[in-house]
Amino acid sequence: MVGTDCDVTLSWNANVEPDLGGYEIAYQRYGTSTWLTKAVSAASTSDTITGLAHNVQYTFKIRARDLKSNWSNYTSTVAATPRDQTPPGQPVGLTAAPSDRSVVLSWSANTEPDLAGYQVDFRKTGASTWSNVAVAKTATSYTVSSLINGAEYEFRLRAKDTTGNWSVYSDVVRAVPGLA
16 A cells, blocks of 8 residues: 555455456545445456545555455455645746845745745855755745855755655856945
8 A cells, every 4th residue: 555645556466256346445534434435346456546635544445346246344444644745836936136245036936835935045156065044935035145245156946845845946046246
C-alpha cells in the first residue's frame, strides 16, 4: 500500500478460485463510521483510490466476489495517509532594484492555499555558495542589505508549502548595489 498525493494504491494477491467475479475495496476516513466502496475487476491485483484528503488517515479492506455474487469475508484492515507531494509553483516576476549597500527584490505572489513562505537566496556573482533568508508567505518584496557597493550579486527565490514541499527556483536576477 502506498499513499501519495491525494491517492492510496492498494495491492493484494490474486484469489485462485475459477469462478472469481471481482473484488470490492471498502475504505473510510479515520474517525468516521461510513464505509465507501469501489468495485474492482477480477483481473486486478491492485487499485488506486483517488480524491482523498492530504494528511488524513484512511482505513482499507478488500473482499472477493464469485460469479454468483457470493462474497468472502473482508481482509484485515490496513491504514494509509496520503501525503501532499505537490510543490508550489515556481515564483515569477523576480526583479532586483539596487540602492546603497542593498537590493530590493520584488516578485508576484504565489496563490497556493497551502503556501507557507519563501526563501530568498543571494551571493556575489561567481561565488560557490548561496546565503538565504526565510520570508513570510504574504511578502512580495524583500530587501537584502549589508551588501558591498560596486559588487555584482545574484538573487533567486523559491516557495515552500505547509507540508515542506519546495518549488523550483525562480530565474536568477543580478544587481550591483551602489549610491544613486
